Amino acid sequence: MRFDLTDLKLFLRIAESGSITAGAEHAHLALASASARIRGMEDTLGVPLLLRTRRGVEPTDAGRTLLHHARIITLQMERMRADLGEFASGLKGHIRLLCNTSALTEFLPDPLAVFMAAHPQVSIGLDERTSVNVVQGMRDKLADIGIASDAIDTSGLETLPFREDRLVVALAPAHLAAKGLRRNSSVPFASMLEHDFVGLAGDSALQTYIAEQANRLGRRLRYRVHVRSFDAVCRIAASGTGIAVLPESAVLRSRDAGTLKIIRLSDRWASRRLLICMNSYDDLPGYAKELVRLLAQEHRQHEGGQ
Numbered sequence: 001m002r003f004d005l006t007d008l009k010l011f012l013r014i015a016e017s018g019s020i021t022a023g024a025e026h027a028h029l030a031l032a033s034a035s036a037r038i039r040g041m042e043d044t045l046g047v048p049l050l051l052r053t054r055r056g057v058e059p060t061d062a063g064r065t066l067l068h069h070a071r072i073i074t075l076q077m078e079r080m081r082a083d084l085g086e087f088a089s090g091l092k093g094h095i096r097l098l099c100n101t102s103a104l105t106e107f108l109p110d111p112l113a114v115f116m117a118a119h120p121q122v123s124i125g126l127d128e129r130t131s132v133n134v135v136q137g138m139r140d141k142l143a144d145i146g147i148a149s150d151a152i153d154t155s156g157l158e159t160l161p162f163r164e165d166r167l168v169v170a171l172a173p174a175h176l177a178a179k180g181l182r183r184n185s186s187v188p189f190a191s192m193l194e195h196d197f198v199g200l201a202g203d204s205a206l207q208t209y210i211a212e213q214a215n216r217l218g219r220r221l222r223y224r225v226h227v228r229s230f231d232a233v234c235r236i237a238a239s240g241t242g243i244a245v246l247p248e249s250a251v252l253r254s255r256d257a258g259t260l261k262i263i264r265l266s267d268r269w270a271s272r273r274l275l276i277c278m279n280s281y282d283d284l285p286g287y288a289k290e291l292v293r294l295l296a297q298e299h300r301q302h303e304g305g306q
Contacts, residue, residue: 002044003041003044005073005074005077006027006029006037007037007040007041008070008073008074009027009070009074010023010024010027010029010034010037010038011023011038011041011049011063011066011067011070012067012070012071012074013026013027014034014038014050014057015058015059015063015067017056018055018056018057018058019056019057020034020035020038020050020057038050041066045062047060047062048060048062048063049062049063049066050063051063072140072141072142075142076141076142079096079125079142092121092122092287093119093121093122093123093285093287093288094122094123094124094125095122095123095124095125095144095145095285095287095288095291096124096125096127096142096143096144096145097124097125097126097127097143097144097145097146097147098127098129098133098134098137098138098142098143098145098146098147098148099126099127099128099129099134099146099147099148100128100129100130100131100134100147100148100149100205100206100209100274101128101200101204101205101206101207101209102165102206102247102249102250102272102274103147103162103163103165103274104126104128105229105230105247105250106163106165106230106247106249106250107147107162107163107165107249107274107298108126108147110298111294111295111298112124114294115290115291115294119287119290122287124291127143128204128205129205130205130208130209130212131148131149131151131152131205131209132152133205134146134147134148134152134277135148135152135153135154135157135277138157138277138278138279139156139157139279141279144278144284144285144288145276145277145278145284145288145291145292145295146276146277146278147162147274147275147276147277147295148274148275148277149165149272149273149274149275150272150273150274150275151268151269151272154275154277157277157278157279158277158278158279158280158281159275159276159277159278160275160276160292160295160296161273161274161275161276161296162273162274162275162276162295162296162298163273163274163298164272164273164274165247165249165272165273165274166247166248166264166270166271166272167210167245167246167247167248167265167269167270167271167272168245168246168247168248168251168262168263168264168265168270169187169192169243169244169245169262169263169264169265170233170234170237170238170243170244170245170246170251170260170261170262170263171237171240171242171243171244171260171261171263172237172238172239172240172259172260172261173259173260173261174240175195175240175243175261176195177192177195177243177263178261178263181261181263185263185264186263186264186265186266187263187264187265187266188265188266188267189213189214189217189245189265189267189270190217190219192243192245193214193217193219193221195222195242195243196222196223196224196241196242196243197221197222197223197224197242197243197244197245198223198224198225198226198227198233198236198237198241198242198243198244199221199223199225199226199227199233199244199245200226200227200228200229200230200233201226201227201228202226202228206246206247210245213267213269223242224241224242225241225242230246230247230250230251230254231250231254231255231256233246234246234250234251234254234255234256234257234260235254235255235256237256237260238256238259238260245265248262248264276292276295276296278292
């Protein structure tokens with residue numbers, strides 16, 4: 001089986017666009033050449049990779065399998081070029097790190113600042129994903145280190161504890177949802193779903209995670225507004241515009257902490273422990289091992305301070 005990178009990139013472009021013509025254009029190939037390459041791939045495998053319809057093309061089951069591996073291979077090649085290119089600019093190493101929203105915004109900035117000050121010739125590439133996708137990305141070897149919730153099956157990966165990450169409801173004391181509830185009360189998430197929410201803008205891994213919990217209950221979240229930061233979410237929630245589901249640490253450090261009522265969620269998914277994930281600690285470069293040790297030390301210091 002001989003597929004080169006041009007074949008794989010072409011197949012990706014065709015699958016993404018749903019058209020051989022558009023895929024060929026995006027891959028900078030003539031249509032005849034692109035069609036010949038696809039036929040060659042199908043002849044080599046002995047199975048069709050694309051289903052031709054009047055609306056265009058879509059991958060067959062074999063095509064979807066090829067698509068999965070093509071994405072991994074092309075991403076690894078792009079990262080290899082980026083990593084090697086950085087050595088020319090004086091860098092001696094690069095760490096690829098996948099993490100969820102809470103880790104990215106609440107728990108990683110301080111230890112990463114300490115690490116990077118001590119290692120000026122090492123760069124770090126951060127990619128925010130849901131915990132499910134962090135774990136899958138680690139299994140696909142797309143990163144050196146991952147930070148994910150222990151609610152996800154991490155079998156096959158080496159893990160170390162990082163931080164506790166409790167999700168809570170933050171709202172104005174006068175909000176209807178707060179009626180009859182004391183500060184630090186505990187309620188099921190389902191009881192909050194009739195109210196309007198305030199959330200993070202963009203493709204936030206945290207918002208995706210919360211939406212998934214609502215979907216499991218057969219409900220959809222109703223957002224009044226999306227903003228860019230946890231602090232802004234807290235500010236708007238404090239105004240009574242809507243309620244917010246956030247990491248407890250983010251609410252407590254916000255400037256509006258004193259004017260918000262914090263309601264704990266009784267659902268198991270809301271009380272999470274974040275884990276440091278690796279395929280193999282022993283196989284990590286020395287500087288990546290140092291980062292893992294620093295993050296694990298962060299956990300011990302935090303636990304000891306409680």
